[in-house]
Every structure is written in C-alpha cells, then in structure tokens.
Amino acid sequence: MPVSAPAETDIPEVMVQTRKVDPNHAFPLGIPPLRTWARRMAGQVLSAELPRRWAHTQGVARRATEIARAFSPADGEVLVAAAWLHDIGYARELADTGMHQVDGARFLARRGVPHRVCALVAHHSGAAAVAGLCGLSGALAEFADEHTPVRDALWYCDMTTSPGGEPVSFPDRLAELRTRRGPDDAVVRALAVNEPERAAAVRRTEDLLRREAATAARCGPRWPPRWPRTRRVPATRPHAGSPE
Template identity: 60%
Template sequence: MDEHLRRLEFRLVREHDEVPPSLVHEWIERAWARFRGARVRDFVPLLVERAVRVSARGFSAGLPEPPRTHLSDWARSTTRRLLAGRMARRWAHSAGVARRAEQVARVLVAEEQDLLVAAAWLHDIGYAAELADTGLHSLDGARYLLRAGVPRRVCGLVAYHSGSAAVAEVLGLADELAEFDDDRGRLRDALWYCDMTTSPDGHPTTVENRLAEIRERRGPDDPVVRALEINVDERLAAVRRTHRLLRRATV
C-alpha cells in the first residue's frame, strides 16, 4: 500500500501543480488514516484519491487550507516516506540526528527549536532516488523542499549542512548551491553538531570517530572526503561551539 500511495502522490502532484507537494502529501496521509479501516480495502485508494481531489479543488478556489502540522512532524513523515524503505541505514542515521536535535534544541531560542528538528530529519533526503539530480544530495534535497513550500531558512540549512559548500566546490556546483542562503549562527552550528556526532546507524558518536568513519567508508577520492581538506576545521569549530553551549546549559 505504501508504494501505491507513493505512486498516487506523484501523479496528484503532477496533476495539481498549483498545490504545494507537501500539502498533497499531508492530504493523502490524512485521508489514508481516515479510510484505512474501510470494510472493503480495495476501495481505500479510490477513496483517498477522491478526498485529495476535493481538497485540491478547494485550495484552487481559494478556500482556507486544512490545519497544518508542526514542520518537524511533516519532516519526519516525509523522510520516512523517502528513505525508510529503500535506504534503511540512511533512515536510521536521519532518525538518530533528529533525536540528537531534540536534545540540543534547548540551547536555541523557542522559534528555532522546531526548525532544528525539522532540518535534522530532512538533511539527507536528497539521497532518495526520486530526488537525486545533481550528485550533491544537500542541493537536491533543498530544491525539493523549496518546491514543497518549506521555509527558505530550513531549505538553506539542508543545502549547507555539515560543510556541503566545500563538497559543492569540489563538484563544481558552488553557483547552484548559492541559490540558497547559508544561515551562519547557532542554528546552523547545532545542525552540524547533530549530524557530525551521529553514526551512519543513528548512534551517538564523537566528531573524531565520525570523520574517521567517513574517510574509511568513502575512500580518498570521494568528493566528501576531498572536501574535508577544505573545511574540516569549520566542521570541528561548529561542533565545539555547540558543545560549549550545551555545557553552559547544564551548569
């Protein structure tokens, strides 16, 4: 059923290009939750499609949109949809980064806390086969999020997470990445910290072990490893700044 819903979502997004894809996804999930207990299960996809089309017509007519979930809730469901089935290890890493973000968010101002958790969930969605385009996953993920109507600040966090600017430089994609703003500050540092202290399997680790694992897994010719020569100090500095904030918060 999940695969059927993915195909349905893809088709409806194409047919209703005036509606943000994130909203189509939300409508499908809501309709699925409503109808999945139907006595004749073969009719459920049809009922879901009809419900989404009604919502799309209302949106196009300028009627009020249904209530939206927290961005981090949408981010979690979107990441699950894109990664959990075919990229289980990437999904585990993303979930681990999000757990880390929930712990770290307390050092940020209130309006940035949900943004951090959302960006943590979404930071690697550009690896999904249906989103991969340029070879730079952070850029592909950010472009998808921008099309989906996600706030530009979150798109920028995903675009530049964990030193992606250096990877873009290695790949010759710096101009394309410049479509997004690099939000330098505590929020950006916190996302880098969460990513760089979470293993590929989603477990807490040190930044030193994480960097060593990246080098070993990818090999010296990989663009991500080559980028470390450019910005490893920047990554370490972001982790240290966030670590200091966390230590102060516990005093």
C-alpha cells in the same frame, strides 16, 4: 527530477502564505507542526529505499530534539525539522545534481518549505567545499548559509551521529566517513577544506550546551534558558590554495 509526494506531505496553503510573509521565520506552529511534517516526509522518502540512511536520520533528529531546548521555541522547531530533512536528497527519486544537500533543498523549496529550513539542509556539514569540487557552487548559492548557532547545532547533530543512528564522537565520525567513502570521494577530499569548519561548529555547540547545563545546575530546571541570538558566527577561512 520532479517528485509527486502524496497529499499528506504537501505543505498546507495557509502555511505557504505565512512563509511568503517572512521566509526566514520558523515554520508556523499548527497542524501539522513543521517537525511532524518533516518526520513524515523523511520517512516516506528514505525508510524503504535507504533504511540505513533513515536510521542515521532518526539518530540526528533525536539528538536535535534533545538539544532544541537550548534554543528559542522557533529556532528549536527549525533545528529539529532540518535534522529530519537533512539527508532526503540521497533518495534516488530526488536525485538531480547528485549532491544530496542541493537536491534535497531544491525538493523542499518546491514543496513550499520555509527558505531557512531549505538553506540549512543545503549547507549542512561543509557542503560549500563539496560543491566547489563538484562544480556546483552556483547551485548551492541559491540558498544562503546563515552561520548561526542553529546551523552549528545541525552540523553538530550530524557529525556526532553514526551511519546507524548511534551517538559517536566527532573524530570517530570523520574516521568512519574516510573509511567508508574512500580517498577519491568528493566528500573526503573536501575535508581538506571543511574539516576545520566542521570541528569549529561542533566545538561551538558543545560550548553552548555546557553553558546551558551550568545555568540549569545553578538555577534549577525551571529556569528559562538563555537562548542564543540567531546571529552570524565567524566563518572558518579555507586553507590557502584550497577551492572555494
């Protein structure tokens, strides 16, 4: 259903105009920066109604902020903003399809948030497999899955943060997810398709962070990071016979 957020969380018109020029570019830095707006928006939507989800969101955003320096300033801004916003679709007032990735992305698109951020929210953490099980592949297709290191990093931050916002290993996160949701939940059933893709995203991000740490150790903290190019990475093929 449509949501009317307070004016302080509306996207300034000048920023909306910039977005129309290049919807895939990072949100222009200004007042407020995208990550600041994203934090305010997420807090407004989640903190009172879903405090545990808000704790998780803060943990994901904290991890994204820590690793953002491995990316260009523009990509780092997009990563942190998407981390703040990735779970806002769980809020009752935003619910439409019942799939939080799609509902959150659609809400953000209506707010004038850059398409790239909306798409990262829509596809985070194996959303395509869940959409396939729920008959929502068409709705998800409104947003492009970019298959880039930034996308991998968002999945990594989500998949290594507990529901309470604490750091956790990827295997422990999946074990907790299975226990909490149960075997009949679509998210758990989708793991038969997207668990390898989730694991690959985590592994690629860990490899990237290790390379950056090694460079810093050799060259010192003042050495400018070798930012990964925003290019597509090979998608993990679904298991034979699994839904798309």
